Amino acid sequence: MIDLNDIALFVQVVRSGSFAGAARRLGIPANTVSRRIQQLEQQLGMRLLQRSTRKLTLTNSGQTFYERCADNVEGLNEAARDLMTDIQEPGGLIRVAAPADFFDFFLMDWTADFLAKYPKVFVEFILSDAKTDLIAERIDVAFRGGSMQDSGYIGRQTQCDGNQCLVASPAYIAAHGMPDSLQDLVNHACVSFSQPGSHAVWSLTGPNGIDEEVQFVARFSGNTVQALRKAAMAGIGIALLPNPIIKHDFNAGLLLPVLPQYKRTGRNLHVLYPSRRHLPLAVSIFIELVVEKLTAEYAAPMVP
The missing domain is CATH 3.40.190.10 (Periplasmic binding protein-like II)
Structure with missing residues (x-):
């Protein structure tokens, strides 16, 4: 199987105009660059570059290969840069599963403020009382009432008074x-x-x-x-x-x-997410927002 890193290296060599230029840009030895390009040519079964003492020249096959690969490599680099940017600045889509009555007690204004504060974030809500498979349905965070029985998920209990x-x-x-x-x-x-x-x-x-x-x-x-x-x-x-x-x-x-001395113990609201490893920054901030708002608004029992 062809190593995609070698294809990216080939693109860098063409853009730099030499093995040495690509090596300086990538911080690796020039002879390593030359060796990996030779390995790529062997795997493809064709010569991509003509070497001379002065410069490198693309063969016809090399030109075609470069034109097919350059945009894709740049797309991968942009995707990686976007992900790295998301680590520092919240962005991307958050898919949220919540009970059907979620917005009866979680104010829409809170969501509006969150989106205004983080303009690169998009939120999609899936509202249903049915339990959602977070992995299969690509859910980033779920809010559920009742006891937490999904041992495969990471969860925390909110301080929302559910009585x-x-x-x-x-x-x-x-x-x-x-x-x-x-x-x-x-x-x-x-x-x-x-x-x-x-x-x-x-x-x-x-x-x-x-x-x-x-x-x-x-x-x-x-x-x-x-x-x-x-x-x-x-x-x-x-x-x-x-x-x-x-x-x-x-x-x-x-x-x-009415008869305030009587109550029915309600179901606690839990926050669930598939894994705490590499949790996107936008998801982490949204979870903290929900927990903070619900705690501030509903943690204390109502006093008649």
Whole structure:
């Protein structure tokens, strides 16, 4: 097999006009350059250069070979330079796999600021609740809820408060009052994810650390968090929602806490990436951005 380094060396010899010139440019002995070009000619079975005491001249075959190789060699050099530049300045495409509701709690403005700060970076999001094969789908970084079971990946846990709490709109509380206990929820309208059977079930942890269950008939059910959030804000009923999703509504007074002594322990959000070796600078900076923003915004539990 022909050594591609020898082809690149041949291109350098032609551009330099001599073995000595190429040797000086590459920092290797001139006799090494001459020997490797001879080896290349032997492998190709043709003479590429005519040698004389004064200069080197391309043969017809050498001219054709040079014209075919020069642009490709330069392309490889440019690719290498671009990669080396990326080590010092973030650039390139970042492919991100994240839950379908990722932008419900990770503000798009944060991504906009990141892209404005690093104009050579491009970001592609693949939003799905299905687990993604990072290697097969060429994913640079993934965000997943729940326990981390992918032993083949490198991961870290964010400090995002993933607990869920009961909330309702001020209009609903004004019209129906505040429930006195968890079991009192059966006397209230509730909104919930669709569940098999005629009754929905919520399992929550009380102030004494004991799990309690309540069964109820959902007045409204849906299959997305945003559907339940909007139903609660419209005054349809009481909802059990993740803290990161409702924090801004909570702080703005659009949703009120219901039985705040009860909560459901949420799924922690993990950051996964295929390998920590040679992690592109843009990917590394993006990971730090997400962890920093989520920690600052959602690490502290909401206080009623």
